[in-house]
Amino acid sequence: MSTLDVGGYSPREKGVAGLLGALAALLLLAVITGFLAPAYLLYLVGLSAMYMLLSMGLNVQWGYGGMINFSVAAFFGLGAYGTALLTASGSPISGGVSPIVALFGGLGLAAVLAVIIGYPTLKLRDDYLAIASLGLAEVVRIFILNESQWTAGSAGLTGIPLFFSDWPVLGDLTYPYVFNVGGTSLFYMSQSVVTSALNVVLVTVIVAAVYLFLRRIHQSPWGRVLRTIRTDEDLAETLGKNTFAFKMQAFVIGSLIMALAGVFYSHLVLFVSPQDLQPITTFYVWVAVILGGTGSDRGAMLGGFTIVAIQQGTRFMTDTGALPIGAAPLRLMLVGLLIIFIVRLRPEGILPPERELIWPDSLGGGRNE
Amino acid sequence: MSEQSLVSDGPILGKEDPVLRAEGLEKRFGGLVATDDASIEVERGTITGLIGPNGAGKSTLFNLVSGFYEPDAGSVAVNGVDVTGKKPHQIADQGMIRTFQTPRKPEGMTVREALLVGPHNQTGESIIPLFTSPDTVEQEERRSLEQAQQMLERFEIGDLATQPATDLSGGQMKLVELARGMMAEPDLLLLDEPVAGVNPVLADKLAGFIEELNEEGITFLIIEHDMNFIMRLADPIIVLNQGSVLVEGPPEAVRSDERVIDAYLGGPSE
Numbered sequence: 001m002s003t004l005d006v007g008g009y010s011p012r013e014k015g016v017a018g019l020l021g022a023l024a025a026l027l028l029l030a031v032i033t034g035f036l037a038p039a040y041l042l043y044l045v046g047l048s049a050m051y052m053l054l055s056m057g058l059n060v061q062w063g064y065g066g067m068i069n070f071s072v073a074a075f076f077g078l079g080a081y082g083t084a085l086l087t088a089s090g091s092p093i094s095g096g097v098s099p100i101v102a103l104f105g106g107l108g109l110a111a112v113l114a115v116i117i118g119y120p121t122l123k124l125r126d127d128y129l130a131i132a133s134l135g136l137a138e139v140v141r142i143f144i145l146n147e148s149q150w151t152a153g154s155a156g157l158t159g160i161p162l163f164f165s166d167w168p169v170l171g172d173l174t175y176p177y178v179f180n181v182g183g184t185s186l187f188y189m190s191q192s193v194v195t196s197a198l199n200v201v202l203v204t205v206i207v208a209a210v211y212l213f214l215r216r217i218h219q220s221p222w223g224r225v226l227r228t229i230r231t232d233e234d235l236a237e238t239l240g241k242n243t244f245a246f247k248m249q250a251f252v253i254g255s256l257i258m259a260l261a262g263v264f265y266s267h268l269v270l271f272v273s274p275q276d277l278q279p280i281t282t283f284y285v286w287v288a289v290i291l292g293g294t295g296s297d298r299g300a301m302l303g304g305f306t307i308v309a310i311q312q313g314t315r316f317m318t319d320t321g322a323l324p325i326g327a328a329p330l331r332l333m334l335v336g337l338l339i340i341f342i343v344r345l346r347p348e349g350i351l352p353p354e355r356e357l358i359w360p361d362s363l364g365g366g367r368n369e
Numbered sequence: 370m371s372e373q374s375l376v377s378d379g380p381i382l383g384k385e386d387p388v389l390r391a392e393g394l395e396k397r398f399g400g401l402v403a404t405d406d407a408s409i410e411v412e413r414g415t416i417t418g419l420i421g422p423n424g425a426g427k428s429t430l431f432n433l434v435s436g437f438y439e440p441d442a443g444s445v446a447v448n449g450v451d452v453t454g455k456k457p458h459q460i461a462d463q464g465m466i467r468t469f470q471t472p473r474k475p476e477g478m479t480v481r482e483a484l485l486v487g488p489h490n491q492t493g494e495s496i497i498p499l500f501t502s503p504d505t506v507e508q509e510e511r512r513s514l515e516q517a518q519q520m521l522e523r524f525e526i527g528d529l530a531t532q533p534a535t536d537l538s539g540g541q542m543k544l545v546e547l548a549r550g551m552m553a554e555p556d557l558l559l560l561d562e563p564v565a566g567v568n569p570v571l572a573d574k575l576a577g578f579i580e581e582l583n584e585e586g587i588t589f590l591i592i593e594h595d596m597n598f599i600m601r602l603a604d605p606i607i608v609l610n611q612g613s614v615l616v617e618g619p620p621e622a623v624r625s626d627e628r629v630i631d632a633y634l635g636g637p638s639e
């Protein structure tokens with residue numbers, strides 16, 4: 001995650017890389033010693049990747065352009081429900097659509113909502129988006145809860161296929177899957193491990209593609225205008241920039257990335273319900289972005305990962321029965337402590353943007369600072 | 370007596386080739402009339418001064434012509450194009466760039482990054498070309514970087530290029546603002562109190578730069594309270610009082626005009 005910038009690495013970056021390396025080694029050890037089921041580890045990786053996507057999406061809106069979006073859960077939920085309604089066998093509307101096609105259904109829903117909420121509020125000064133989006137997530141959740149003729153309501157949608165279910169080869173694997181080399185079977189993997197591994201591959205590709213896409217637009221003149229808007233919208237206007245158009249673009253892009261996380265979530269967990277749209281998700285994603293370092297794509301990923309580590313770590317700690325406190329209160333307490341820690345010690349986050357964001361290669365003979 | 374006749378009562382209108390023409394502008398804030406039937410013309414190639422006592426409505430006039438305030442009445446044209454009611458960015462696109470009375474400094478950027486925001490209609494400001502024609506983006510970016518460096522060197526702040534844009538002294542900030550405005554290649558630059566809070570040595574330098582740029586064809590409209598500065602640079606000078614143009618004329622004549630002195634000393638009896 002830290003091999004991404006040319007030039008030297010700051011001690012801070014080295015520290016983070018070291019910590020992540022140690023954590024990876026620890027998890028691997030846990031799997032080898034049988035302490036952690038491989039399928040569960042892979043599931044955790046998928047979940048972290050999902051939070052990374054959500055954080056990167058919010059970072060485009062808040063970190064690049066200074067737009068306050070309190071309905072991360074709604075865009076996530078529309079992605080999840082969009083694909084679920086189209087593909088799930090339990091869908092009251094359609095069902096049976098190929099996940100690859102349904103993906104665009106989820107994204108489309110999120111884009112439409114982004115335009116509907118963005119158009120009136122982004123014309124005005126920034127606070128209006130915050131106010132409007134505050135209620136939006138709940139409106140979407142309650143809509144899904146109540147309109148059960150379309151959404152199956154509180155029962156949720158079951159029978160969502162795996163993302164690869166109708167692909168050639170990947171869709172027709174038989175389990176346990178046996179690895180054969182030259183006629184001799186080497187080892188086999190259970191269905192859950194294979195599915196989880198495929199999900200990890202899928203989400204890794206998505207996260208990498210999103211990251212590379214964002215890195216390019218962030219380092220571009222487009223990103224520069226947004227960063228100007230973030231501190232001073234008037235200044236951008238006086239320099240001839242159509243700030244409304246720039247904000248709208250960033251808002252839609254961010255929302256699409258959140259929806260992508262939702263689509264992936266549906267095909268990871270294979271069940272969605274209005275429960276998945278709770279406002280707490282929005283809260284966690286905000287903590288992730290601020291913790292990671294507002295305005296930094298890498299920071300957003302790190303923040304997303306940290307949130308999942310806390311969520312799952314607390315579950316694990318209480319499962320072992322070592323603590324006299326439930327997982328949920330422990331989790332909230334840890335997040336609370338984390339927030340105090342950020343505000344007191346590192347208000348700029350763990351990996352804030354530290355370098356100039358200038359289009360690569362245009363500085364001529366390498367960078368010299 | 371000859372001096373008195375040089376000063377026109379109210380604005381001088383009907384100029385040959387005005388870059389900016391504002392007619393009958395009016396702006397109220399509740400009961401307060403900040404701009405009251407103000408008309409001005411800024412002739413191409415001039416450095417036009419805009420002076421007047423505190424609260425005369427100078428900054429409000431800037432906000433009106435640059436599209437930040439919507440006028441209650443009146444019209445604005447830039448380079449002959451009517452821009453009344455247009456958005457600030459559309460007006461900037463017509464070739465008129467303004468600065469603010471309190472300097473604006475983008476956070477989290479180096480000085481040169483801040484300058485790179487200046488050029489209009491960069492290819493890389495649209496998302497699709499970033500992926501379909503990265504070479505064009507790179508070339509433009511290279512050119513802008515060179516231009517930014519030249520601009521900074523011209524204003525003798527080349528060494529600030531990679532400093533954070535927020536870590537500057539008041540005077541440096543004004544120079545950076547001027548440089549950034551120039552990156553947009555304007556026909557007309559509106560400067561709101563460019564030497565307020567700037568030490569006299571730097572103010573002198575700034576005046577020199579403005580003169581140079583003016584000789585290269587940039588038109589200026591400058592609000593300034595520093596009389597030495599504005600009298601040295603500007604001709605003509607427009608005096609605003611209580612929201613409308615009191616007089617307009619050459620600096621020496623305006624300076625000794627009784628109406629102007631009265632306005633500064635506490636306003637005419639009304």
Ligand SMILES: Nc1ncnc2c1ncn2[C@@H]1O[C@H](COP(=O)(O)OP(=O)(O)OP(=O)(O)O)[C@@H](O)[C@H]1O
Binds near residue numbers: 401402423427429
């Ligand atoms: N946004 C606003 N809302 C209410 N009143 C305003 C607003 N902007 C300006 N005014 C009022 O309009 C009048 C003119 O203000 P303006 O800032 O244009 O004066 P100025 O000539 O620039 O003064 P200074 O030399 O002190 O900068 C003042 O009385 C000011 O209080």
Ligand SMILES: [Mg+2]
Binds near residue numbers: 427428429470
């Ligand atoms: Mg003013």
